[in-house]
Amino acid sequence: MSKSDIIKNFILANVQKHPRDIATVLADKFNFSRQRAHHYLKKEVKSGNILKTGRTRWSQYFLASGSYVEFIEKIKPGLAEDKVWSQYVKPIILSCPENIYRICAYGFTEIFNNAIDHSKGTTIFSDIKIKQNVLTIRIIDNGVGIFKKIQKALKLDSSKEAILHLSKGKFTTDPSNHTGEGIFFTSRMFDKFSILSSDMFYTFQNEDWFLSPEKNEEFGQGTLIKMEISLKSKKTPKAVFDQYTDQEIGFGKTIVAVALSADPNDPHVSRSQAKRLLLGLEKFKTIVLNFKGVSSVGQAFVDEIFRVFQNEYPDITIHYFNANEEVDSMIKRGLSNR
The missing domain is CATH 3.30.750 (Transcription Regulator spoIIAA)
Known part of the structure; x- marks a missing residue:
């Protein structure tokens, strides 16, 4: 086995344990500079074996065939949900059953796009985890908060009323650019769909919305969307769309x-x-x-x-x-x- 292969195998065996400091661990192991270590890491990123998220000292590395990835994106012109999906999320989910892959592709891009277009925040954090046959996607922005934005748009007395209008489907604060269908369909494709914002945590599960007792004390301003689905689920996007749409009139x-x-x-x-x-x-x-x-x-x-x-x-x-x-x-x- 060549030295390059030995280094490659070491990276793949250790990157999950050391996402932030794999360059240092690699340099110490083989007694070369961090610059040299980054050369080898760059090589594995290019070959598609590992994913790199973040930049400079905020960089992290994850196995492309692994079960976890996280990243932060600044909300700015040019940020596109399909590019983020392809770069960071798709490699993790490629090995999942096709119906799960399609559900995640729809759900992630819909919700990430909502955060870009509606949140009025500056950053979006996301992580994807596969554990015990359950796939979980979280998308978190630091914007005004989904319930407060709806409350303001509809002049509601309470932000609690916002979930009612959000749950109907076809509601959007930007009708010229959005149909308002994203959350309606995404919440029905996943096994469990949760929204945390304005100290309220609503969950859609088993065809019903309920106020969840869960709290996240560390969560501040903005909106957290959490989507969970079993890898054994037989749901398909088509089946969900067919349940609520008509060929002639649509949704x-x-x-x-x-x-x-x-x-x-x-x-x-x-x-x-x-x-x-x-x-x-x-x-x-x-x-x-x-x-x-x-x-x-x-x-x-x-x-x-x-x-x-x-x-x-x-x-x-x-x-x-x-x-x-x-x-x-x-x-x-x-x-x-x-």
């Missing part, structure tokens, strides 16, 4: 968690609550209301949805499910009065 169906439209301690009774719930839903052909977690509803709330809104948009079909006996009774009473 035409949405499922809305009614519980998100009011504080857990407040009953769903008023027309104004119903109007907040319905905001933007006229863009869809089919609306499915999930009443899970809603203990009771008022006559005005029901009337606004099932009579007033329905009369205004007669071509829209409204379905509902997960209603308890009391809620179901109120809805049926409202439907009979149409």
Whole structure:
């Protein structure tokens, strides 16, 4: 075995343990300069065996065929999510099943692009980890925060209301450049999709949004998006798209968690609550209301949805499910009065 091969094997065997100081470890092992060590590292990067992230003293190295990579990008003109995907993320995920690869390609590029275009931050940190057959992607920006931005755009009383509008799909603060579909579809492709911002941690899992008890005390300003999926998952992007789209009208169906439209301690009774719930839903052909977690509803709330809104948009079909006996009774009473 040549000396070059010995050095190569040493790099590949030790880079995961020493992502930040592999050049020093390499130089000490073979008794040559750090400049010489960087020459060998550059050679392995060029050959595609290892990934280099960061620049100068912030450089880190990771196995291209490994199970972890992290990087930071400055938000500036020219930063493109597809280039970041190809340079840092794709090599780690190439060995995954094709459906997982496609889901990650869609999810990463959608969410990374959101951070570039919407966060108003200066940097984006991301890491990708594969552990115990679960792949996790995190994308973190230091911007204004997704919930605060939506609150300001819609003039909402509380940033808590923002998750309701975000969860519907087709909502965006920049309609000329974005469809608002990214988070809706990404959250349904992954097994678990979480958003941490403004001290609120919402998770979408098993077709439902809920306020997560998890907290990250070290997290400051901005938005953290975390996406998790089992490598054994059989989901495909096509199956998820097909569930909510029509060949003629495109993205035409949405499922809305009614519980998100009011504080857990407040009953769903008023027309104004119903109007907040319905905001933007006229863009869809089919609306499915999930009443899970809603203990009771008022006559005005029901009337606004099932009579007033329905009369205004007669071509829209409204379905509902997960209603308890009391809620179901109120809805049926409202439907009979149409």
